[in-house]
Amino acid sequence: xxxxxxxxxxRRSFLKAxxxxxxxxxxxLPKAVHAxxxxxxxxxxxxxxxxxxxxxxxxxxxxxxxxxNKDTIPPIAEPIPVPWPRKTVEDWSRKxxxxxxxxxxxxxxxxQAEIDWNGQKKTVYVPRRCMHCDNPACATICPFSANHxxxxxxxxxxxxxxxxxAKCKTVCPWEIPQRQSGVGIYLHVLPTLMGNGVMxxxxxxxxxLGKGALPGCVEACPRKAILIGPRADIFALAEERATQMKxxxxxxxxxxxxxxxxxxxxxxxxxxxxxxxxxxxxxxPTGVERRMAGTDPLGKLVLAAxxxxxxxxxxxxxxxxxxxxxxxKEGGKDNG
Amino acid sequence: MAEKIREEKGLIVRxxxxxxxxxxxxxxxxxxxxxxxxxxxxxxNRYYFTSLPGLSWSGDFFVSLNVHYAASIxxxxxxxxxxxxxGMRGDMGMIPQKGDIKxxxxxxxxxxxxxxxxPFHKYLPEQRLAYAGMxxxxxxxxxxxxxxxxxxxxxxxxxxxxxxxATWVHNIFFALFVLAFLGHIAAILLKPNRPxxxxxxxxxxxxxxxxHRHPLWLAEMEMELANEIPAPMEQAPAPAVLLEDPQPAxxxxxxxxxxxxxxxxxxxxxx
Ligand code: SF4
Ligand code: SF4
Ligand code: SF4
Numbered sequence: 001x002x003x004x005x006x007x008x009x010x011r012r013s014f015l016k017a018x019x020x021x022x023x024x025x026x027x028x029l030p031k032a033v034h035a036x037x038x039x040x041x042x043x044x045x046x047x048x049x050x051x052x053x054x055x056x057x058x059x060x061x062x063x064x065x066x067x068x069n070k071d072t073i074p075p076i077a078e079p080i081p082v083p084w085p086r087k088t089v090e091d092w093s094r095k096x097x098x099x100x101x102x103x104x105x106x107x108x109x110x111x112q113a114e115i116d117w118n119g120q121k122k123t124v125y126v127p128r129r130c131m132h133c134d135n136p137a138c139a140t141i142c143p144f145s146a147n148h149x150x151x152x153x154x155x156x157x158x159x160x161x162x163x164x165x166a167k168c169k170t171v172c173p174w175e176i177p178q179r180q181s182g183v184g185i186y187l188h189v190l191p192t193l194m195g196n197g198v199m200x201x202x203x204x205x206x207x208x209l210g211k212g213a214l215p216g217c218v219e220a221c222p223r224k225a226i227l228i229g230p231r232a233d234i235f236a237l238a239e240e241r242a243t244q245m246k247x248x249x250x251x252x253x254x255x256x257x258x259x260x261x262x263x264x265x266x267x268x269x270x271x272x273x274x275x276x277x278x279x280x281x282x283x284x285p286t287g288v289e290r291r292m293a294g295t296d297p298l299g300k301l302v303l304a305a306x307x308x309x310x311x312x313x314x315x316x317x318x319x320x321x322x323x324x325x326x327x328x329k330e331g332g333k334d335n336g
Numbered sequence: 337m338a339e340k341i342r343e344e345k346g347l348i349v350r351x352x353x354x355x356x357x358x359x360x361x362x363x364x365x366x367x368x369x370x371x372x373x374x375x376x377x378x379x380x381n382r383y384y385f386t387s388l389p390g391l392s393w394s395g396d397f398f399v400s401l402n403v404h405y406a407a408s409i410x411x412x413x414x415x416x417x418x419x420x421x422x423g424m425r426g427d428m429g430m431i432p433q434k435g436d437i438k439x440x441x442x443x444x445x446x447x448x449x450x451x452x453x454x455p456f457h458k459y460l461p462e463q464r465l466a467y468a469g470m471x472x473x474x475x476x477x478x479x480x481x482x483x484x485x486x487x488x489x490x491x492x493x494x495x496x497x498x499x500x501x502a503t504w505v506h507n508i509f510f511a512l513f514v515l516a517f518l519g520h521i522a523a524i525l526l527k528p529n530r531p532x533x534x535x536x537x538x539x540x541x542x543x544x545x546x547x548h549r550h551p552l553w554l555a556e557m558e559m560e561l562a563n564e565i566p567a568p569m570e571q572a573p574a575p576a577v578l579l580e581d582p583q584p585a586x587x588x589x590x591x592x593x594x595x596x597x598x599x600x601x602x603x604x605x606x607x
Contacts, residue, residue, distance in 0.1 A: 086382045140488045141397060143377045145503040149493040165378030171397055291398050292488070298405035299489045303482065305412035312413070313420025316354065320425060 040153045040259070041209070042234035043218070043226060045127055047264035047271075048245055050225035052110050052125030059110045061127055062099055064220035066106065068205065072159070073104060073180055073198075080182035081191035090179045090197065101280030102128070104180035104200040108217055111281070113274035117266055124266050127217070127226065128282060129202040130155060130176045131251055131258035137292040138168035138177060147177075147199070153231065153259040154204035159184060163195030171291070173255050174282035177201040204228075231259060238263050256290030341543060341557070348546045348554075350458070350535040354421070359536055361414035362474075368407035370517070373510055375400040405485070412478050429458050432468045436461035447526055458553040460529075466520065473512050480506040 053059040076093045083089070092098070096105040108129040115122045132155045139147040139155050146161035147168050157168070157177065163186045169177045177199040186195025205215035213219075218226045227234065235252075238261040242249050250262040264271065268286045277283040340349045351359070380386050380394035393399040439454060440462040446453045459467075483502035487494045523529055531545040547554060 083382070085384065088382075135492045137397075140492050141376065141401065143503075143507070145496070145499045148496050148499060150496075151493050153493070165382075167378040167397060170378070292401075295398055295401045295405060296489055298402055298409070299485050301409050302405050302412065302485045303489070305409045306416050306478075306482070308409075309413035309416025309418075310420045313417040313422075314424065316417070316421045317424035 039151055040231040041204075041228055042153060042231040042259040042261065043132075043204070043215075043228040044234050044238050044241075045260065045262045046225050046227070046241060047124055047126060047262060047266070048241075048247070049223045050110070050125045050127060050221075051223060052112060052123075053222070054125075058099055059125075059127070060220040060222055061217035061226060062106070062108055062110065064216035065108045065129075065202070066099075068208075068216040069105075069107060073200065074183055076180070076182040077187055078182075081187070083196050084192045088196065089181045091181055092178070093180065093182075101278070102176060102178050102201070102282075103280060104178045104198075107200065107202040109281075111275060113266075113271050115266055115270050115274060117270070122266065124264065124271060126262070126271060126284070128174075129217075129260075130204075131174070131255065131260040132202075132204055133255045133290075134257040134259065135290065135292070136255070137171040137290070141171060141292070142168060150206060152204075152206070152209060154206040154209065156203045156206050157199055157201060159198045159200070161185065162198045163189075164197030164199055165195055166199060168199055173288045173291070174284075175279070176282065178280060234261065250284065250286065254286070254288045256293060341554075342540070343543070345540075346543045347540040348543045349539055350532075350541045350546075351539045353539065356536065356539055358414055358418050361410055362418075365407040365410040365414070366513070366517070369404060369411055370510075370514060372400045372404040372407060376404065408478075408481060408485075411474075412482075415474055415478060430464050430467040432464045433461070436465055440465060447528060453528070453549070455551045456549055456553065457556070458550060462523075466516075466523070470516050470520075473509050473516055476505055476509045477513060480509070 053061075056063075073093070076091065080089050080091055090104075092103045092105055095103065099106055100109055102109060108127055111126040111128055113124040113126060115124055132149075132153055134153075136147075136149055136155050139149045142148075142162075143165070144161050144163060146159075146163070147155065147157045149155050162184055164179050164181065164184055166177070166179050169175050169179070178201065179197050179199055181197035184195070184198035186197065189195065205213070205217075208215060215226075215228060218228050227237070229237075238249055238252075241247070241263045245263070245265045247263055247265040248267050250264070250268045251258040251260045262268070268284055272284045272286065275281070275283040342348065375385070375394045376397065380391070380400070385391050386395035388394075393403070440460075442451060443453055443460060443462060445451055480502040483498065484506060487499055487502075524533055528549070531541055531549075535541040
C-alpha cells in the first residue's frame with residue numbers, strides 16, 4: 001500500500017476495485033456504476049470476501065491504516081495534565097501496538113466471529129471502523145464543530161479544533177472515537193479545567209480521497225472485501241450482493257442510516273451475539289436507533305418559532321391599532 | 337395609555353402585562369438556555385453535576401438538547417414577538433438616543449457619589465444602551481442557533497465555514513450573554529435602581545420615586561394625556577404611533593419635582 005497519488009477521482013479507482021471484486025465474487029458490475037453517481041461516497045464491506053488475512057501477521061487493512069496514520073498524532077505532552085475534578089487521563093502513546101480494538105493509534109480492527117451456521121461452524125471476520133453515518137450526532141452536536149460531515153460523506157474530526165471532551169464518543173451508538181490525552185488545543189487554553197485531549201477515529205482517508213486516491217484499507221485489502229464508490233452505486237451493489245448470497249445488510253438503517261454497508265451471508269444478529277461490547281470493541285446490534293431523532297420534533301418547532309413570534313406580535317399590534325382607531329373615532333364623536 | 341397614575345395607591349404603572357410577560361418569558365427561558373447550553377459542553381459528567389439532585393439529566397446530551405430546544409422555542413418566539421409588536425406600535429422608549437453614552441457616564445459617576453443624577457425619562461440612558469446591547473447579543477444567539485438547529489435536522493454536511501462561524505458566534509455570544517446577565521443583576525442591586533424591581537415584578541413603581549427620578553417620563557405622560565382628547569377629527573389614527581416619545585416636548589426643560597425626598601429603599605428593573 002504505497003501512498004502514490006492515483007490521478008483523478010475515485011470513480012476510476014472504484015471501477016478498478018469493483019471490477020476486481022466482481023471477478024472474485026463472480027458478480028457482474030451493476031450498470032449504475034457507469035451512470036452519474038454524484039459526489040457522495042459510500043463504502044461496502046463484504047464479509048463473504050474478508051478472510052481476516054489469517055495468513056498474515058496482521059490484517060492488511062489494519063496495517064495500511066496504521067502506516068498511513070503513524071504520524072497523525074503529534075508528540076504527547078510530558079507530563080499529561082491531570083484534569084479536574086474527574087481525573088480521567090487516557091494515554092495510548094505507550095500502547096501503540098494494540099491492534100485488536102479501536103485506539104487513537106488504531107482506527108480499524110477485525111473482529112473474529114465463530115458462528116454456528118445451519119449446523120456448521122463458520123468463522124466470519126468483521127472489520128470495524130467508523131460507519132460515517134448520514135446524520136451523525138458525533139459531528140452535529142460537537143460543541144466546537146471540530147467534527148463535521150463532509151459533502152463526500154466522510155465524517156472527519158479536525159484534531160486542531162478538538163478539545164477531547166469525548167461527547168462524540170458518548171453519542172455514537174458504537175462509541176467509535178477514541179481519546180488521546182496530552183495533545184491538542186486544550187493544552188493552550190485551560191488544560192486542567194476544560195478538554196482532555198483529542199478524539200481520533202477513521203476519517204475515510206479524506207485527505208487521500210481529495211487527491212483522488214483510495215482509502216488505505218480499500219487499496220490494501222487483498223480480497224477486495226472493502227470497496228468505495230459513488231453512494232448510489234455502492235448501495236445498489238450491496239443490494240445485489242445481498243440478494244445473490246441470500247444474505248444481510250448492516251448499516252442501511254442503523255443509527256438513522258450510514259454510508260458504510262456491510263454485506264454478510266450470516267445474519268447480523270448471529271454476528272452480534274459473538275460480540276461483547278467493550279471499550280474500543282463495539283457490538284453490532286441491528287436497527288440501533290439514532291437517539292438524536294428524539295430531538296427532531298422540538299428542533300422543528302425551534303425553526304418555526306420566529307414565524308410564531310412574528311405572527312403573534314403582528315396580531316397584537318393590529319389589535320392595538322384598530323382599538324386605537326375606534327377610540328379616536330369615539331373621542332371625535334364625543335367631542336364634536 | 338400604557339402608563340397610568342394611581343394617586344390613591346401612590347403607584348404608577350410602568351409596564352403593561354404584555355411587557356411583563358415578554359420580559360419574564362425571555363428571562364426564564366434565557367436562564368434555562370444558559371444552563372442547558374452549558375451542558376452541551378461535556379461538563380456535566382466531568383464536574384459531577386450529574387450527581388446533583390434534579391440534575392441527573394444533565395449528562396444526557398439528547399435530554400439537555402431537548403431542554404435547550406424547548407427553551408429556545410419560547411425565547412425566540414418572545415424575542416420576535418417583542419420586535420414585531422413594539423416595532424409596529426412604534427414604541428421607541430428603549431432605543432438608544434443621541435448623547436446616551438455621555439449621560440450614562442454622568443449617571444454611573446453619580447452612583448458612586450460623584451455629582452447629581454440628571455432627570456430621567458421612563459428609561460435611564462444606560463438602560464437604553466444595555467437594551468441595545470442585550471438585543472444584539474440575543475439576535476446573534478438566535479441567528480446562529482437557528483443555523484445550528486437547521487444543520488442538526490436537515491443538513492449535517494452543510495458548508496463547514498458556515499457551521500464553524502455559527503458555532504463560534506453561538507459560543508462567544510453565550511459568554512457575552514452570561515456577562516450581560518450578570519451586569520443586569522448588578523444594576524438591579526445598585527441602591528438607586530432598586531425601586532424599579534417592583535416594576536418588573538408587579539408592573540408598577542412608587543409614584544414618589546417616579547416623580548423624583550423620572551420627571552421627564554411624567555411630563556411626557558401628561559402631554560400624552562392632553563393629546564388623548566383628540567382634536568376635532570381629521571387625521572385620526574396615524575399619530576398615535578408617535579405618542580410614546582414626543583421629541584419636541586423634551587426640549588421644554590422640565591424641572592424635577594423638588595417636593596419630596598424619596599426614600600431610597602426600593603427596587604429596580606429593566607427590560
Ligand atoms: S478487509 Fe481485507 S485486508 Fe481487512 S482483514 Fe479482511 S481481507 Fe484482510
Ligand atoms: S459511527 Fe459513530 S463516530 Fe462514526 S459517524 Fe457514526 S456516530 Fe460518528
Ligand atoms: S478509511 Fe483510512 S482511516 Fe479509515 S480505516 Fe481505512 S485506512 Fe483507516
